[in-house]
Amino acid sequence: MTLVPLACGGDDSSAVSGGGSSGTGRAQLAVVASFYPLAFVVQRIGGDLVSVDNLTPQGAEPHELELTASDTANLTDADLIVYLAGFAPAVDDGVDVEGKDHALDVSGAARLDLQYTPIEDGTQRAADAGARDPHFWLDPTRLIDVVEVVTERLATQDPTDAETFRTNAAALVTELQTLDQEYATGLATCTNRDIVTSHNAFGYLAERYGLTQIGITGLTPEDEPTPADLAAVTKFVEDNHVTTIYYETLVSPAIAETVASETGAKTEVLDPIEGLSGSSQGADYFGIMRANLSNLRTGQDCS
Numbered sequence: 001m002t003l004v005p006l007a008c009g010g011d012d013s014s015a016v017s018g019g020g021s022s023g024t025g026r027a028q029l030a031v032v033a034s035f036y037p038l039a040f041v042v043q044r045i046g047g048d049l050v051s052v053d054n055l056t057p058q059g060a061e062p063h064e065l066e067l068t069a070s071d072t073a074n075l076t077d078a079d080l081i082v083y084l085a086g087f088a089p090a091v092d093d094g095v096d097v098e099g100k101d102h103a104l105d106v107s108g109a110a111r112l113d114l115q116y117t118p119i120e121d122g123t124q125r126a127a128d129a130g131a132r133d134p135h136f137w138l139d140p141t142r143l144i145d146v147v148e149v150v151t152e153r154l155a156t157q158d159p160t161d162a163e164t165f166r167t168n169a170a171a172l173v174t175e176l177q178t179l180d181q182e183y184a185t186g187l188a189t190c191t192n193r194d195i196v197t198s199h200n201a202f203g204y205l206a207e208r209y210g211l212t213q214i215g216i217t218g219l220t221p222e223d224e225p226t227p228a229d230l231a232a233v234t235k236f237v238e239d240n241h242v243t244t245i246y247y248e249t250l251v252s253p254a255i256a257e258t259v260a261s262e263t264g265a266k267t268e269v270l271d272p273i274e275g276l277s278g279s280s281q282g283a284d285y286f287g288i289m290r291a292n293l294s295n296l297r298t299g300q301d302c303s
């Protein structure tokens, strides 16, 4: 998925700004998305009718995103900002100041109804108390609901191209439904249904496909586990004969490796798809979701 350069009537003067929706001709809608899965969805629905600016640089971890001056200018100038309220505090602040009137928060459509699940009952860390799990896109059916609200918003902003957006969205929804079926089938027969992960990003995926997630750290991957957390996870791994500890691509595997070496388990990648990087196991959302499924089927002993 490559970005198509702006091509507004052949005039590429950078002095002209203020978004692409004014005037005549086939201007692209300038959309700012706060991180990769949202940028992916907007690009697939909008095709070459939109230009998508992903606020999270490649290889960066979006929970801790800080905005540059040019990001702030892009928020101001965008025709539309697509973001997930509560995921990255700097983006929430930037939208409040620069873009409240042209922003779409997808958190309602994403149905963020899971709360952080502590490792042991009664030991939930204060920083995570009551926090909603933001990682909805790892359940394809929740991403379908977000596709629908993004599509209708694009259609409202660019009614001339509404049918194109809806056609593109229908194709994307079909692909997501196929992916959902692959997961349901592929994970139906796993011997072990407990997934031990380095960051609590897989709650919605686990819920959708009947797995139980045991996170070594909290909802943000930078959280350092306490010695008590590590001891609880190690005990869980041993008691439940867990053979694989999953780690992710954008943060160090050290914590997963610690638990693995103490228990004799293996480590394997499970990518929360918060962004692409050189070590991503797929080229886009679908490629990485399928790599995750393959790694889960191996790690959970699914026939």
Ligand SMILES: [Zn+2]
Binding pocket: 063, 135, 199, 201, 219, 220, 221, 272, 274
């Ligand atoms: Zn995360």
